[in-house]
Amino acid sequence: MMRLLVVEIRRLWLRRLTWFTLFAGLLVIGLMGVATWQQAQPVSAAEQAQSDNDYQQALKDWQANGEQMLKDCLQQQAEAQKTDPKADFQCQAASQAPQREWFGRQPPSFLEIAQNTTRNAALTVGFLVFLIGASAVAAEFTTGAIGTWLTFEPRRLRVLTSKLVATGVTGFLASAALVALLVGTTYAISRYAGTVGALPSDGLRALGLLTLRVTAAATLAGLVGASLGALTRHTGAAIAVALGYAVAIEGFVRAWKPELAPFLVDPNLNAWIGGQSTYYVATCGRSPEGYDCTPVEYTLWQADGARFGGIVVALLILAALWAFRHRDVT
Amino acid sequence: MSGAPAIETSGLRKTYRTRRGRQVAVQGLDLHVPAGGVHGFLGPNGSGKTTSIRMLLGLINADSGTMTIFGHPVPDDLPAVIDRVGAIVESPKFFPAFSGRTNLELLAGAIGAPKSRVGEVLEATHLADRAKDHYAAYSLGMKQRLAVAATLLKDPDLLIFDEPTNGLDPAGIREVRDTMRDLGQRGKTVLVSSHILAEVEQVADTVSIIGRGHLLASGSVSAILGSQGTTVVRVGVSEPDRAATLLAYEGWTTRREGTHLVVEGASDPAAVTRALALAGLYVHELTPVVPDLESVFLDLTTHEQLGAPPTSRASRWGGRK
Numbered sequence: 001m002m003r004l005l006v007v008e009i010r011r012l013w014l015r016r017l018t019w020f021t022l023f024a025g026l027l028v029i030g031l032m033g034v035a036t037w038q039q040a041q042p043v044s045a046a047e048q049a050q051s052d053n054d055y056q057q058a059l060k061d062w063q064a065n066g067e068q069m070l071k072d073c074l075q076q077q078a079e080a081q082k083t084d085p086k087a088d089f090q091c092q093a094a095s096q097a098p099q100r101e102w103f104g105r106q107p108p109s110f111l112e113i114a115q116n117t118t119r120n121a122a123l124t125v126g127f128l129v130f131l132i133g134a135s136a137v138a139a140e141f142t143t144g145a146i147g148t149w150l151t152f153e154p155r156r157l158r159v160l161t162s163k164l165v166a167t168g169v170t171g172f173l174a175s176a177a178l179v180a181l182l183v184g185t186t187y188a189i190s191r192y193a194g195t196v197g198a199l200p201s202d203g204l205r206a207l208g209l210l211t212l213r214v215t216a217a218a219t220l221a222g223l224v225g226a227s228l229g230a231l232t233r234h235t236g237a238a239i240a241v242a243l244g245y246a247v248a249i250e251g252f253v254r255a256w257k258p259e260l261a262p263f264l265v266d267p268n269l270n271a272w273i274g275g276q277s278t279y280y281v282a283t284c285g286r287s288p289e290g291y292d293c294t295p296v297e298y299t300l301w302q303a304d305g306a307r308f309g310g311i312v313v314a315l316l317i318l319a320a321l322w323a324f325r326h327r328d329v330t
Numbered sequence: 331m332s333g334a335p336a337i338e339t340s341g342l343r344k345t346y347r348t349r350r351g352r353q354v355a356v357q358g359l360d361l362h363v364p365a366g367g368v369h370g371f372l373g374p375n376g377s378g379k380t381t382s383i384r385m386l387l388g389l390i391n392a393d394s395g396t397m398t399i400f401g402h403p404v405p406d407d408l409p410a411v412i413d414r415v416g417a418i419v420e421s422p423k424f425f426p427a428f429s430g431r432t433n434l435e436l437l438a439g440a441i442g443a444p445k446s447r448v449g450e451v452l453e454a455t456h457l458a459d460r461a462k463d464h465y466a467a468y469s470l471g472m473k474q475r476l477a478v479a480a481t482l483l484k485d486p487d488l489l490i491f492d493e494p495t496n497g498l499d500p501a502g503i504r505e506v507r508d509t510m511r512d513l514g515q516r517g518k519t520v521l522v523s524s525h526i527l528a529e530v531e532q533v534a535d536t537v538s539i540i541g542r543g544h545l546l547a548s549g550s551v552s553a554i555l556g557s558q559g560t561t562v563v564r565v566g567v568s569e570p571d572r573a574a575t576l577l578a579y580e581g582w583t584t585r586r587e588g589t590h591l592v593v594e595g596a597s598d599p600a601a602v603t604r605a606l607a608l609a610g611l612y613v614h615e616l617t618p619v620v621p622d623l624e625s626v627f628l629d630l631t632t633h634e635q636l637g638a639p640p641t642s643r644a645s646r647w648g649g650r651k
Binding site: 329 | 387
C-alpha cells in the first residue's frame with residue numbers, strides 16, 4: 001500500500017495539470033495582492049485634508065440643524081407608527097454629534113486583511129484542489145491507463161485508496177502552500193506599506209486556525225474531486241456534476257426551501273470557515289394585522305459544518321470505492 | 331501448482347447491457363492453454379477474445395463460469411499470481427504526457443521492481459534512445475514496444491498479447507513475432523489473440539478458435555494441419571471433365587479449379603491415380619493440398635456466423651472441441 005501511495009503522489013506531482021492549477025492559484029494570489037496593496041496604503045496628506053474638511057463640514061451642519069433633524073425624524077417615525085407600530089427610524093443617530101473616525105479611510109491592519117483574503121480565497125483554493133483530484137483520477141480512465149495499472153496491481157480497493165490518499169496529501173500540501181503564500185504576500189504588502197498594525201497573539205492564533213480550516217476544506221474538496229473522478233470517469237463530467245450541483249441544488253433549494261440550509265454545502269462551508277453562519281426561515285401566520293411573515297434567524301456552528309463536510313466526503317468516498325470495486329474497466 | 335495449465339476457463343459467460351437489450355459477448359467458453367509455448371487465441375472481430383482476456387485479468391466481471399491462471403482461481407486469487415502475468419490488452423495504454431521511462435518507472439514502483447530494471451527493458455525493446463520522449467509522441471510501433479517493455483518489468487511466466495500487431499508496419503510485426511517466438515522458446519507461455527492468422531500460424535504451437543463467444547476448436551497447430559493435408563489433392567489430368575465424372579462415380583467429391591481438379595476425401599492419393607489410369611486417363615500432376623490455418627478458421631467461423639454447422643472438413647479437424 002505504501003509503495004502504491006508513493007507512486008501515486010509522485011504521479012500527481014509529475015502531472016502538468018497539477019502545476020497549471022498551482023500556477024492559476026498563484027495568479028489568483030497575485031490579483032488578491034493587488035487588492036491588498038490598494039487597501040493597505042497609508043492615508044495620504046490629500047486624503048487626510050479632505051476627510052478633515054468633511055468632518056468639519058458635518059459637525060457644523062449638525063450643530064446648526066441637529067435638533068431640527070431629530071425633531072423631523074421623530075415626527076416621521078410617529079406618523080409611520082400609526083400604520084406600523086413597530087416602525088423604527090433609528091432617530092438616536094441624528095442626536096449624536098459626528099465623530100472624527102467616521103470620516104476618511106483607515107487602512108486596515110495586516111490581521112484584518114489577512115482574515116478577509118484567506119476567507120475569500122477558500123472557494124478558489126478549494127476548486128483548484130478539486131480540479132487536481134478530479135483530473136488525476138478521471139484521466140486514468142480516459143487514457144485507459146487504469147487498465148494497465150490493474151494488470152500490475154489488481155486489488156482495486158487498494159488502488160483507489162492509494163489514489164484518494166495521494167490526492168488528500170497533495171491537496172493538503174498544495175492548499176497549505178497557496179494559503180501560506182497568500183498570508184505571506186499580505187504581510188509583505190502591509191509591512192511595505194507600513195500598515196501592519198498590532199499583532200496580538202490571539203489575533204495571530206485566530207488567523208492560524210483560519211488558514212488550517214481553509215486548508216482542511218480544500219483538502220476535502222480534493223477528495224470530493226477524486227471521488228467524483230472515479231465515479232464519472234471523466235474530468236469534464238466531474239466538474240459538470242460539481243457546478244451543476246452548485247447551481248441547481250444549492251441555488252434552487254436555498255431559494256425554495258431555506259429550512260434545508262443545514263443540508264447544503266455553502267452554509268456549512270461558511271460555518272466551518274467563519275465559525276458560524278446564519279440563515280433565515282420565514283414563519284408565517286395570522287396576526288391582528290392580517291397574514292404576517294416574520295423571518296426567524298437560525299445559526300449553523302462550526303461543529304455543524306465539520307460534521308456535514310465529514311459525512312458528505314465519507315459517503316462520496318464510499319460510493320467511489322464501491323463503484324470502482326464493482327464496475328468493469330473497459 | 332506446478333504442472334497446472336497456464337490458463338483454464340470453464341463455462342465462462344459475459345453479457346453486456348445495450349440499448350437493444352442484453353448482448354452475449356462470451357458464451358460458455360472452455361479454454362485450455364497449456365503452460366509453455368505460444369498459444370494462438372483466434373476469432374473474428376467481436377467474437378469475445380478481448381472480453382475473455384479482460385475477464386481473466388479481472389478488468390471486467392464474468393457473469394458466470396470459472397477461470398484459473400497457473401491453477402489459481404481468478405479473479406479472487408489474482409493478486410497471488412499477477413506477478414507472473416504480463417498483459418497488453420488491445421492497444422497499449424499509458425499516460426500520454428509522461429515519457430516512456432516515467433511511465434515504466436511508475437509501474438516499476440508499483441510492483442517494487444528496481445529502477446535499473448526499467449533501463450534493462452527499455453534496452454531490450456530498443457526504446458532506450460527515445461525513453462525521454464513523451465508517450466504521446468511515440469509511433470504506434472513504439473507504443474507497442476513500450477507495452478512489451480512494461481510486461482517484461484515483471485519477468486512474467488505468462489504473457490498475454492491482445493492483437494499485438496494492430497497498426498504495425500511489416501518490420502514491427504516481425505519484431506513482435508520474434509519476441510513472442512523467443513519468449514515461447516524460453517519456456518514462457520504466450521497467449522496471443524489475433525484475427526491475423528498467418529501471423530499466428532508462424533509462431534503458435536497450439537491454438538484455440540472462438541466464434542460468437544464460445545470455443546469452436548482447440549489443439550496443436552501441427553496436428554491440425556497435418557491431419558488435413560492428406561485428404562485433399564489437386565490433380566492435373568488430360569480430360570478433366572471426364573475425370574471428374576469418373577471420380578464422382580467412384581465416390582470422391584471433386585471440383586474444377588482451372589484446368590485442374592480438386593479431389594476431397596483422398597486419404598490415399600494413389601487410389602485416385604489408379605482409378606484414372608484404369609480409365610485411360612493419365613495424371614501429369616498430383617499435389618496434396620495442405621490447408622492453412624486461415625482456411626480452417628474461415629470454414630469454422632463463417633459457418634458459426636451463419637448459424638450452420640461447419641463443413642465435414644472442419645468438423646474432422648483434430649483436437650478438442
